[in-house]
Amino acid sequence: MANIRLDTPEKSAKVLADLLATMEGRLEANPRGTCPVDTTLSLVKMCHAQSCGKCIPCRVGLGTVEDLLEKILDGDGTEQDLELLGRTAETIYLTADCAIGYGAGRMVLDSLEGFRQDYEEHVQHRTCLGRQDQPVPCRVACPAHVDIPGYISLIADGRYEDAVQLVRKDNPFPASCGFVCEHPCEANCRRNMVDDAINICGLKRFACENSGDIPAPERLPETGKRIAIVGGGPGGLTAAYYLQLMGHQVTIMERLDKLGGMLRYGIPAYRLPRKYLDEDINHILSTGVKTLFDVSVGKDFTLEDLRKKYDAVYLSFGAHTSKHLRIRGEETQGVIPAISMLRDVGYDNPPDFTGRTVVIVGGGNVAMDACRTSVRLGAKKVYIAYRRSRADMPALDEEIDGAIAEGCELLELCAPDHVVTGPDGTVKALALRRQIPGEISGGRPKPYDAPDGLFELPCDLIVSAIGQDIEWQRF
Ligand code: SF4
Ligand code: SF4
Structure with missing residues (x-):
């Protein structure tokens, strides 16, 4: 008579299956802005736990990868560790016997390539882009921390003026940046994990091209304070815009006969059409900023003169040498x-x-x-x-x-x-x-x-x- 055996799941196997199901849900809802190095380590550990141990690249190699990732996350990693991590992952990918091993190796290689900046941030500055205050990765990477998801949603709703206004809350040069910003935001866009980054910079340009004249926001009540800004480039104009909106009276002193600094005199018009630069500048000036042209410190006045005459002085003369x-x-x-x-x-x-x-x-x-x-x-x-x-x-x-x-x-x-x-x-x-x-x-x-x-x-x-x-x- 044949043996009849009924396999019933043991309690421990059932608990493990539930844990994996929970983890599956977590992976699907992986929040944006989480540290990709940390996520990679978790995934490598999961693969390592599944290793049958028959081949050395998987059993030993994944352990080495774990150690290196932990070292990098602890802030003790070096450029050499990054290199070693890449070489080890590649060896596992090329030599492991089954998908547990070579899949893990491939994943680490993809992670290293897709999140190079995050790895380097850990190694060079011991900081984690994913754990900074603002967890939306594109926004973290934008030097002005523009509310990117916000303005993209407004564009999707056809509210182009509102989108431009939202950008101006953090950056008064939406049109110019739409043309010439180096868009570090896009390198950080999580959509890169799927196919390619959202065209964040181009969308801003689209909103500017499709919105009419937008009045400047209302100023806060006058403070009676007077502020001198030396230099009418992007830095000086940005400071002038926000200080003026805060209720101070700003005067920009510019050495040349036009505002814009490097945007006008450093970037050729084929890259930044002057119409858009002038639009940004006119919007800033419409808040009531005063201007003095053809004047410079050391020739027409000294820093001491400005200190006496104004409540604050902001130097923003750029790097023109x-x-x-x-x-x-x-x-x-x-x-x-x-x-x-x-x-x-x-x-x-x-x-x-x-x-x-x-x-x-x-x-x-x-x-x-x-x-x-x-x-x-x-x-x-x-x-x-x-x-x-x-x-x-x-x-x-x-x-x-x-x-x-x-x-x-x-x-x-x-x-x-x-x-x-x-x-x-x-x-x-x-x-x-x-x-x-x-x-x-x-x-x-x-x-x-x-x-x-x-x-x-x-x-x-x-x-x-x-x-x-x-x-x-x-x-
Ligand atoms: S294109 Fe530049 S200014 Fe615009 S969101 Fe990206 S980094 Fe910020
Ligand atoms: S632009 Fe990219 S990173 Fe930013 S919120 Fe959208 S998908 Fe996320």
């Missing part, structure tokens, strides 16, 4: 700072680059603005020389793509060495030295000189775009 290349021949005629070139264009006094070969030195957005502007100024050939590789360029990907699409040639891993001068004392070429990516430092490989890597790139103009400094000497 180009950093030096610090190479031989930098003073040669034909070596120009990107900032002054872009300023001339902003002044409607563009230089003529017709038929010239231009080398832009740098890899940031200013470098991209300079090279794309050079194309528009008639340059025959434009090179971008950058000492690291494209992946490490600080410029936005779309700006680099735009520059290349417009015919600029990117020379990666090439650092400027010296300027070659012709008999007439002008630029003849830029000597560049090929670089080799070295050790990781500050999240990027530190380049060093390749042996015998010196070569000359014939050119007529060299534009330095390696960063700006604050002009503090006058104070």
